[in-house]
Amino acid sequence: AQRVTQPEKLLSVFKGAPVELKCNYSYSGSPELFWYVQYSRQRLQLLLRHISRESIKGFTADLNKGETSFHLKKPFAQEEDSAMYYCAPPPSDAGNMLTFGGGTRLMVKP
Amino acid sequence: IAGITQAPTSQILAAGRRMTLRCTQDMRHNAMYWYRQDLGLGLRLIHYSNTAGTTGKGEVPDGYSVSRANTDDFPLTLASAVPSQTSVYFCASSDSGLGAGELFFGEGSRLTVL
Numbered sequence: 001a002q003r004v005t006q007p008e009k010l011l012s013v014f015k016g017a018p019v020e021l022k023c024n025y026s027y028s029g030s031p032e033l034f035w036y037v038q039y040s041r042q043r044l045q046l047l048l049r050h051i052s053r054e055s056i057k058g059f060t061a062d063l064n065k066g067e068t069s070f071h072l073k074k075p076f077a078q079e080e081d082s083a084m085y086y087c088a089p090p091p092s093d094a095g096n097m098l099t100f101g102g103g104t105r106l107m108v109k110p
Numbered sequence: 111i112a113g114i115t116q117a118p119t120s121q122i123l124a125a126g127r128r129m130t131l132r133c134t135q136d137m138r139h140n141a142m143y144w145y146r147q148d149l150g151l152g153l154r155l156i157h158y159s160n161t162a163g164t165t166g167k168g169e170v171p172d173g174y175s176v177s178r179a180n181t182d183d184f185p186l187t188l189a190s191a192v193p194s195q196t197s198v199y200f201c202a203s204s205d206s207g208l209g210a211g212e213l214f215f216g217e218g219s220r221l222t223v224l
Contacts, residue, residue, distance in 0.1 A: 006152075009150060034212070034213075036213070043200075043215045043216060043217045043218065044153075044200065044202075044213075044215040045215065046212045046213070049212070086152065086153060088213075099155065099169065100145075100152055100153040100154075100155075101152060102150075102151065102152035103152035103153065
């Protein structure tokens with residue numbers, strides 16, 4: 001199974017500070033990874049995917065094959081960024097389960 | 111556009127009772143999934159279905175069953191609920207069971223088993 005790990009369960013930063021949510025993966029082949037976000041009282045939704053190489057809400061994520069990482073970064077955190085963030089591989093065929101990372105709760109303090 | 115609809119939104123259930131969580135999507139996605147979300151454990155896959163008529167077990171399938179009679183519906187059944195099944199359950203779908211594909215989630219069903 002494709003595996004991703006998010007080592008931090010909680011990350012607390014002050015507004016305006018840089019933020020980095022860590023995600024490490026451990027499977028072979030060409031990884032395709034996603035970041036999902038869950039704001040309070042809302043459903044999970046896609047934040048960004050690495051193949052698009054885009055920036056969403058100021059967040060970026062770069063795939064580092066050497067470090068097998070896909071960390072989510074934002075240079076200046078905003079209070080509205082407070083949410084639960086999940087790193088995940090793409091859905092795949094039977095036998096490879098879509099396994100999310102454990103999630104990181106980001107709290108941005110004023 | 112509704113996307114994915116889950117029902118009920120919230121339910122309190124006595125242990126030993128049977129419960130079915132409903133999930134319906136109107137996007138004609140082939141693949142559907144059921145997850146449970148627990149504090150400190152994140153999202154864990156219970157069961158999945160790559161296409162109508164097929165299902166598969168995820169990480170934590172024990173105590174749960176699913177069916178996929180058609181493309182749109184993917185109900186999750188707890189045959190005899192236990193307190194450890196207290197959780198928030200999310201249904202999701204994707205337009206591809208292979209390769210890259212965005213997951214679309216329902217709003218969740220909060221289940222409390224007493």
